[in-house]
Amino acid sequence: MQRRNFLKMTGLVTSASVAAPQILFAQKPKKVLVLGAGLAGLTAAYKLKQSGIEAIILEAQNRIGGRVFTHTIDTENNLTVELGAEWVGESHTKLKNYCAEFGLKLLNHQFDTALILDGKYSPVNAWQLDKKWDETYQKILKDFLKLSPKQQKELDKIDWWRYLKKMGINDRDLEIMELQHSTDYGESIRFVSAYSALAEYSQSSPKDEMDYKIEGGNSQIVKAFTQKIGEENIKLGHWVSAIDQTGAQVRVTCKNGSTWEADKVICTLPVNALLDINFLPTLPDTKIEALESLIYARIIKTSILFKERFWGNEGMDILTDGVGQYYFHPTKNQPGTKGCLTSYAIGDKAYVISKMDNEHKISVLCETLEPAFGKVNHLAEKVVSYYWGEDKFSKGAYAVYMLNQSFELKKLIAKPFKNVFFAGEHVADWQGFMEGAIETGEAAVEAILS
Ligand SMILES: Cc1cc2nc3c(=O)[nH]c(=O)nc-3n(C[C@H](O)[C@H](O)[C@H](O)COP(=O)(O)OP(=O)(O)OC[C@H]3O[C@@H](n4cnc5c(N)ncnc54)[C@H](O)[C@@H]3O)c2cc1C
Incomplete structure (x- = not known):
């Protein structure tokens, strides 16, 4: 459906x-x-x-596009990053149809996730959620579609974090899911209703609508x-x-x-x-x-331009428990030696990063990546970031419907x-x-x- x-x-x-x-x-x-x-x-x-x-x-404003905001971080090599909206989802039919109508090409923008937790780096495919919990979770997603509207409404009264706990998730997986899902909502999943999360995740594309990006920037x-x-x-x-x-x-x-x-x-x-x-x-x-x-969610996106793509895998992203939270490679499919990593941080972490000067941002955001790549600060050339929590007009990245708010x-x-x-x-x-x-x-x- x-x-x-x-x-x-x-x-x-x-x-x-x-x-x-x-x-x-x-x-x-x-x-x-x-x-x-x-x-x-x-x-x-x-x-x-x-x-x-x-x-x-x-x-x-004197700019068209609002929260769609492409920035050229490297004019020499024409490398662009998105300060606002990043991914076009597989299920986003209207957007995809307009792209086709206007002759805009969609580039693959999918990633495979590595993990840095408690100072330990786990490369792509070297970590997973507990197998038994994953089976339970898949069943929860499936069963949600069979619930009556009344039963679904009931799920709007409980937050996603508590609901997952109630359904038997272990502490490590709960931490990982909080880190992962809070990037979707822009605030902790303790503020988001189970209904809202289940309506989202039970019907999203396998990569949670993180599928494409428009060639040349959104x-x-x-x-x-x-x-x-x-x-x-x-x-x-x-x-x-x-x-x-x-x-x-x-x-x-x-x-x-x-x-x-x-x-x-x-x-x-x-x-x-x-x-x-x-x-x-x-x-x-x-x-x-x-x-x-x-x-409205507080999100900061901070993109660092590096002299070389030391992360190797073009389609790499990393979920971390550091202040930078989630890192991905926005210049995937943009040829060049140089490349960027974008940190996507939410809530209080976003606010804290927004208060740092550029040097401090590079230092803190690179430090989180050390378990995976060692020291990389010296490779950083430039940083650009945008904190949506203080955007003059939206004062946030997007709306967050909290407990009991999904319906009326x-x-x-x-x-x-x-x-x-x-x-x-x-x-x-x-x-x-x-x-x-x-x-x-x-x-x-x-x-x-x-
Ligand atoms: C950090 C971030 C990440 C995101 N990631 C994704 C993603 O990966 N995929 C995705 O699909 N979406 C993503 N989004 C969401 C997406 O950007 C928005 O849903 C969408 O762009 C909102 O469009 P809009 O027209 O509703 O609002 P806006 O784009 O905000 O447009 C509203 C316009 O109104 C103007 N305005 C405000 N006040 C006034 C006023 N008083 N008078 C005149 N004009 C005014 C503003 O300047 C703005 O241009 C993201 C957003 C952010 C911020």
Whole structure:
């Protein structure tokens, strides 16, 4: 069963299906304002244009793409790293279809995991979870799909860490799974519900949707959307501060003093940015409460450019109990002698790394790798990192639905408010993914047109 259908069955539906009945007889709008030029906003504007509707995107930053953010770390050899979204998943059909439509090539970006735990290095294939526990775990994943919606809802009341413990995992494997799964959520699995984890892992591709990357960097899809939409229709440096729905049209005001009017608005802003908008009339209390209860993950990605690829295996990643947490080779499939390793750290570890200067980052992140490769600091040439916990707009990498939040909360957050429709990864079935942003951008347009 597709994850999307599965989530639909369990009651999680996107804004479009929530909205449709209310606007069944609405006239096709002439003009729509789209707030935010991330993948949700770009998809929405593209779909609107295809439907013959004027769409203008208002974007606060002077950069298009939001949390899709490719950085060229080595201009000489054209080596790129991703500061935000990294992997395109095997199951991410919409994203893959757009790549095909725009002629973008997907490169294999799968890795085989080594382990550094308690100062001991275990190369790829030289470690595994306890065999008996692994069998139990596979059965848990299978059985989840057979549970009734009521039984699944019950699993939203217990956290993933406690649930695994209850199911008999040993301490070592629990530590490994915490390290592994917390990178997916961006916070400890003690904050994540068992329902949320099981809905994810029971239907993910074998590599947990860490399958591909777009050739030339994921920002290539942002470029392609921009070309289709027309750069002149994306207004950079337009930081939206107010949305007024008291007149016949929706009136949007930006901090630069400009005002814009349209029949409808599609708002793709992350929750922390959305809460700063002055709505007139104000958003319903229930919606504000829902928005205020959603937390965002703290993730820092730190990429170090090394003079040589001392790790040998191009498809190598390492899970560690060090502060750098999870390391992978982002320049896989990018030829050259030089290469990068990216550390992907979450929660408090991310915050701690964000406070270090570059020299300190190299020293600490290389030290963790010593059991595997010895001292490698001297090979480091450059470091670049981005801490999403302090991103001016999202204040986090992506939303984390915590205990008891998987069912009703998302519906409340996604519910349209008069002529404003909400989209963005935080309201998606594929929440936390580029696929989710795309899915909700399309859904918002469908809702407006239905
Ligand atoms: C570290 C990290 C790792 C990730 N890894 C993956 C991965 O491997 N695979 C994957 O599929 N996904 C991944 N994601 C998630 C993916 O990046 C997001 O789900 C997706 O890009 C979100 O798109 P969006 O359009 O919903 O939001 P955004 O991209 O955040 O777009 C919102 C836009 O709104 C703008 N904005 C904010 N406030 C205002 C305002 N007041 N006025 C005007 N504009 C405003 C912002 O500047 C931004 O451009 C990752 C994200 C991060 C941060």
